[in-house]
Amino acid sequence: MTAARAEPDTGPGGEPHTGPGGGPGAEPAGHLVTVEGLSVDLPTRQGVVHAVRDVSLSLRAGECLAVVGESGSGKSVTARALLGLAGDGADVRARTLTFAGRDLRRLTPRQWRLLRGRHIGYVLQDALTSLDPLRRVGDEVAEPLEVHGLASRDDLDELVAGLLAEVGVPDPGERLMQYPHELSGGLRQRALIASAIAARPSLLIADEPTTALDVTVQAQVLALLEARREAGTAVLLISHDLAVVARLADHIAILYAGTVVERGPAADLLAAPAHPYTAELLAAVPTVDGPRREVPAPRSAPPAETGCPYAPRCPLADDRCAAQAPPPVAHGPGREVRCWHPGTVRPGPPDPDVPPLPLDRPAAPAGGAHAVRPASPNGRAAAPAAGPAPGRAVVTVRGITKRFRSPGGSWRTAVDDVSFDLVAGEALGIVGESGSGKSTIARIVLTEFDADAGSVLLDGQAWSGLRERDRRARRSRIQLVDQDPLSSFDPRFTVEDVVAEALPRARHGGRDRVVALLGQVGLQPGLLRRRPGQLSGGQRQRVAIARALAPAPDVIVCDEPVSALDVTVQAQILALLTRLRRDAGVSLLFISHDLGVIRQVCDRVAVMKDGAIVEIGDVDTVFRSPRAVYTTALLAAVPRIDAGPHARKPVSATDLKGPP
Template sequence: MTGAASAPHSTPGAHAGSAPGSSAGLRIAGLSVDYRDRGGAWRPALTDVDLSVEPGAMTAVVGESGSGKTTTAAAVIGLLAGNGRISGGSIELGGEELTALRPAQLARVRGTRIGYVPQDPGTSLNPLATIGTAVAETLRIHRLATRAQARERALELLDRVGIDSPERRIDQYPHELSGGMRQRALIAAAIAARPELIVADEPTSALDVTVQQRILDLLDDLRAEGTGILLITHDLAVAGERADTVAVMQRGRIVESGPAATVLTAPTCDYTRRLLRDAPSLTAFSPDGPQPASPAPEVRRESRPARASGAVGTGSAGRGASAGEGAQAEEPLLRVSGLTQVYARGADGAVAGVEDVSFAVPAGTTHGIVGESGSGKSTIAAVLAGTLVPQAGSAVVAGIDAARVPRTRRRELRRAVQLVHQNPASALDPMWSVGASIAEPLRSFRIGARSERAARVREAMEMVALSPDLAERRPRELSGGQLQRVAIARAFAARPQLIVFDEAVSALDVTVQAQILRLLGSLQAELGLTYVFISHDLAVVRGIAQSVSVLSRGRQVEEGPTARVFDDPQDAYTRRLIAAIPHPLG
């Protein structure tokens, strides 16, 4: 479903089909939802949930993955999975009981009074339909506008949500737009007919901070017009900065709720306090002072496992003796110099790709790369992984230039560098067991006999706090956090020297994210690994990286120690990125 809502109107709620008393907003009382398992038994997913959204206000629902947030949203819009049922309670919108409606009536409400913004624009937009068609779909389905009127409204909405050149974008297809643009198109579709309620399920979790800020500002504009917002999010900073009310869910129940400022500053529930402790956006840039990553760990060489035969490079696990001991500085494990891959150059000088990017990463440290969507972050990742040959420049990893690697050394590079993608579900073969996926690089590099590979798989799983008992399961049987751990275990299995994380924790809830980040820190200290950490989340980078590069439109505008770049940014673009970070506590 791409959108929903009512006919255009001048005042909130004054639309065709609106029930009397629509100013009452959304009221959920005693809601319980069950799902039927494979054996036919009904299992509770929500139990006795009470929630409300006032007109012109935002209620945020926060909690870990599996806590029931998305099930709550699905129940409100009438799109529970086929094995789900509402087993008790009430959902009222403007005084009308939604649970009593027949499917056709509920579809009409969903199409004329409730707008829905899903999390993943990649799977929520029809790849065969233009953006204009998707945005105008609600108006056409419910006969709220002629074809010409619907197109005009779509142009207006694309401009309103901040998509450049709407006259050109309206006839483009989803694959021709960036992820941020696709998400804005989904919001345009959701508000096409001016709904009285918008249900937004993680609408900004995969977006950079400046696009996130624009989308949240847009939601604020809609609130000012009287639209109620039910926001599902794992970002407590966003909830604290933007929401009027915050409800904390755990295992299908509301364990704490109240004014956002109260819940964030004086929580009464241990679970809420743990969520707050785990939220990097509430600590890395807190009013009490920044909390940058610890200095690069001194790694004891004897603690590092011996590499299998054929391991590459001469990069040291540690930083060597200090200057006070008279030691010479070691060559960085990774040195990127003048890296250039320009796909297109705009009239304003913007570059699609990257141009003249340089930085160095000492062994055993983490280098962060931040910037908006389209700034060139993933282009750098592709070069480091050896999947893209750039037009100019070099990227030397442990003595091998990934930008110009000879055919005879490609296998060495692929073993030296591993890549962890943003979406583990798409990076893991759904037909393979978890154990087979982790063992894949071991087989590819012919490391060990079958029994040794099995032992390495168990070791890798234990290293990322996964039970070896999960090795025979398929990816669909694991949670998102478990899948990301599998992807990290696979990257570690061949014992690489450099691991590139491309938005590897951006879609995880704060608790799982904190667990993964702590895991990466401990493994780096134990094994002397070197990381390049690509992320749109500046708070996460602040907490994990010792150095950082800031990219804007394909160019590196700032680079240096993380604390210096974030505490005293020299470039206006860096200052704008930092200013866009939600600051709920001050």
């Protein structure tokens, strides 16, 4: 990384810059972190990328500042600049870049190493890739204590066990001897937080710490960060989801194309967004409360190189927006916005590539409209009765059970006596925590796994238990859209190859057929020759859907298809799936840990816990009047865009592990 350089102490127009304290460049009193005019340029093969442009932020001890934006908005680069980790060859410039009174622009590499871990802790998004797979968890947590000489070797085990206990890891004495792959996703993330707070840093940077975690683990991780903030630690929270940060943040900064387009107190910003991009982010978040609404797909267009970068997507854009970038202007107490039309927020038109959504939905099957798993006389919960569903059942699941052998030789029941019908044209959601058996059911329906007991029928005919050659003729009728399409694509294939491979040979219409399929999912023919690694996350997911549609299936199994996507890209994909249900009449078996997503897409929902369905019924009825204790706990754990006490109410881990 190129050492940070001092920018002339002038405003955007060249006028002398006056700090909030009144004098030129004065640092605000009491601020632990002060960033003024931060810009970061990154070298690439295609040229220099202006990743961060004139960003100004400040943070006090005991406060949480959330930096929110889509992928590529510059939020992670901003955070890494505070750690001296902006990247090789990065050009970092700032008028002011201070931490605890120290000028970060003048630190040597050795001084950066002394600062990281000891005074600034860092929690990354993916704990599995952040933790060394060859080191025990205890060694990872102990590293900051050893590197900074804060503990003797004799005291390390006791201190590490205490840190793991502090972040809610059960049996810390045993867990510290395990390797990262032996822990669940939630426990790995807790171990990463324990490592980040081991040296009691005064600033904790959490970069997407809850992305792709299920709602209950997400609530617990946010509670841990909230506890650190209440203990006096400053928290810089990086996220793409305003619902996640609403509970924790005191202040929010919205980034778009490397620029802070709006910032201010969290309660005010969430209640009355001043910038249309903030309003778009809020509208894209699926909700579990209130009337169910169809969320319009946000417009998709690259940022403008001149004028306001958001203008190509903005419903308010005019000639001035296209020609001149707006300066930051005050918008109420403590608020600032870069917009020529601040506060004039109105819903924008849908993405022209995605036709309007239907306002009506197929009637939910009446059979088994709302059932819970009752206790049987022998004490074991009995499966809720699925009941006959009206219409043609394209998938019939009856009494399936699946067990797996653990490394220690014991058996774990992943799916326990599960039954349901998927009716033609409907979307059935399956929701639950990680490890509840959702994805195992999907794999059994796809016949990737064989059930130990029970059966699966496809359109009333035997599907499970057959030899693959006996299923091959009907294999095209059921397709999969996975969570990570990149790992399922051949990296050597072009987009045309990926989609054409799924076309039936008799109907292999060549490029015209592929172009038509791409058009169905809102992609242009110009992407045909690109390879998967050259696509954005949303584009890859659209290609995966086009490939699934290629053989004209009756059923598409969607296994966490939007869990790793930005909320705006997620909204586009969900709108696309809703339209495809209408146009193609395809049925969806939709697996997700996100209850808001399930509510937006599905007609019915099955709630799973410990391999069993504990409640199944119409999605509105289940969400409005849940009968199972576990369903109630899941709904309580969902992050909400609410700046009041409800959003800050912590969710106890015991509430999430109680009886069904």
